[in-house]
Amino acid sequence: MMSKIARQGAHPQGPKKKPAAPAAAPTEPGTAPLTIRPVRRGDLDAVIEMDAMVTGIEKRDYWNSLYRRYADAVATGQHFLVATARDEVIGFAIGEVRDWEFGSPPCGWVFAIDVRPDARLAGTGTQLLLAMCQGFKKAGVSKVRTMLSRDNTLILSFFRSQGMMIGPFVPLEMDLEP
Ligand SMILES: CC(C)(COP(=O)(O)OP(=O)(O)OC[C@H]1O[C@@H](n2cnc3c(N)ncnc32)[C@H](O)[C@@H]1OP(=O)(O)O)[C@@H](O)C(=O)NCCC(=O)NCCS
Numbered sequence: 001m002m003s004k005i006a007r008q009g010a011h012p013q014g015p016k017k018k019p020a021a022p023a024a025a026p027t028e029p030g031t032a033p034l035t036i037r038p039v040r041r042g043d044l045d046a047v048i049e050m051d052a053m054v055t056g057i058e059k060r061d062y063w064n065s066l067y068r069r070y071a072d073a074v075a076t077g078q079h080f081l082v083a084t085a086r087d088e089v090i091g092f093a094i095g096e097v098r099d100w101e102f103g104s105p106p107c108g109w110v111f112a113i114d115v116r117p118d119a120r121l122a123g124t125g126t127q128l129l130l131a132m133c134q135g136f137k138k139a140g141v142s143k144v145r146t147m148l149s150r151d152n153t154l155i156l157s158f159f160r161s162q163g164m165m166i167g168p169f170v171p172l173e174m175d176l177e178p
Contacts (some may be wrong), residue, residue, distance in 0.1 A: 017139075030066075031085070032085040032086040034083055034084070034085050034090075034095075034123075034124060034127055035083070035084045036081055036082070036083050036131040037084070038071065038080065039069075039070070039080040039081065039082050041067065043062070043084075044063055044067055044084065046082075046089035047089060047092050048060055048063045050089070050092070051063070051114060053116070059155050061122060062174075066080065066094065067080065070096070076096075076132075077139040078095075078096040078097075078150075079094065079096065079131075080092070080093075080094050081094075082094050082100070083115070083124045085119070090113060090116045091113075091115035091116060091119065091124045092112070092128070093112065093114075093129065093132050094110075094113075095109055095111055095132050095135075096108070096109060096111070097099030097109075097141055102169055104169075106141050107136075107143040107145055108145070109144070109146065110144060111146075113128055113129065115128075118131070125158055128146070132159055132174065144164075148174075151156075
């Protein structure tokens with residue numbers, strides 16, 4: 001029997017909902033259109049502020065270094081995307097294609113996705129992930145993976161809603177003796 005995911009045309013094709021991902025995707029009537037585009041230097045303050053709002057820690061050096069590595073790196077399969085509405089950054093997503101990571105054939109990894117709390121539940125996260133998956137497909141891969149904290153039920157609900165399922169890897173860790 002065809003799986004639910006295959007029937008929905010989700011993974012590995014990309015998120016199952018809101019299938020069209022134009023550069024400027026219309027949102028609900030009467031609201032500002034959503035644009036998904038590569039990050040620009042001028043977006044960084046908004047990204048840093050959003051991350052600090054969600055995680056409680058401001059990491060300016062980290063974000064500057066990510067920007068240097070990922071901006072304009074689409075050709076190498078790296079994506080740092082922002083979602084904007086009325087010229088304001090309301091979300092971002094970061095990911096890249098990794099070759100033979102953990103012994104698996106090349107696939108796309110989503111490392112981070114965040115939508116400003118006051119802009120959530122309007123499809124922005126879906127559009128960001130969709131744009132990221134389209135970039136991965138252009139780079140020639142047919143699978144997308146992510147890793148999340150098991151306590152973060154919000155992000156788990158989101159990725160599950162997009163058609164993502166438990167993957168074949170198990171994370172392991174240990175404390176290193178000083
Ligand atoms: C997860 C997140 C990116 C979703 O962004 P969003 O723009 O609200 O997502 P969407 O509107 O596209 O939602 C898509 C689906 O996700 C699921 N979802 C989103 N928010 C949810 C919530 N609060 N509870 C349950 N399901 C939720 C729903 O199934 C939703 O579809 P529906 O609206 O038809 O029910 C956003 O909530 C966020 O930034 N959370 C914090 C992320 C975080 O912890 N990042 C750090 C680790 S990377």
